[in-house]
Structure formats: structure tokens, C-alpha cells
Amino acid sequence: MLKLSKPDPSEEKTSIVHLNEGCDFLGFNVRRYRGGAVLLIKPTTAAVRRIRKRLAAEVKALRGANAEAVIHKLNPIIRGWAAYYRSVVSSRVFHALYAYVWKLVYKWAAHTHPNKQALGHHPLLRHVQQGQAGQVGLR
Known part of the structure; x- marks a missing residue:
């Protein structure tokens, strides 16, 4: 029979910490702030670093592709x-990621259209500037 x-719990994998010190678990950082009065759960810096790295790799691979391909790949x-991170305190992270996506897409457009002076008129950049969530971005 099956016993x-x-x-x-493994001693080297398991650590017990106080919430004032905080801990990372499944891409979330759980920590108490203000002397233990406020418990905040945020995306970890490693998770933000990973998504930024992945987005940069995807945009770099799409150099020369059209705007529709970029949208369909990044969205x-x-x-x-x-x-995944919407249910926790991530508004500042989303705004920073939005700015990072804007920078990546601008670089993509500059590389794809090197002779264009007014990159703000590119259809993909226009959607990102207007904050239209259905096109590209977090809003």
C-alpha cells in the first residue's frame, strides 16, 4: 500500500522571516512598511527586470517588421x-513599464524608419501616445 x-521542509530552501524584513514568493514581494502598520504586496524587482528583458528581446527581434506584427507580439x-500583477500594489510599476514600452517602441520605429524625421506620426506611436490600451500598453 501507499504510505x-x-x-x-528542506532546511536550505526554507527560511522564516519577519514581515518587516519582507520576503519574495512567486514573483511577489510581501513586506510590512511604516513600522508594521501597512502590509504591501508588490511585484519583485527581479520580475520587473525579467519582463523588461523579455520585451527588449522581442522588440529587437522584430526590427524591420511592420507595426501590426509588433502589436501582435507584445500585446x-x-x-x-x-x-498576473494587477491584484497587488503595482501602479507605479505599471507606469514605469508603460514608459519603458514607449521607449522600446520609439527605438523600434526609429530603426524601422531611419529616414523619417517625425516619428510621432507613426500609427503605432500615435496609439501609444494616446494611451489606447487595445493597441499596445498597460492602460
């Missing part, structure tokens, strides 16, 4: 990441 037993990545 059921309680799993013993599921951004929406999925935003859906």
Missing part, C-alpha cells in the same frame, strides 16, 4: 504580465 507522510506578453 502517506507529511513532507518535511499578449504585456497583458498576461499585467493580469
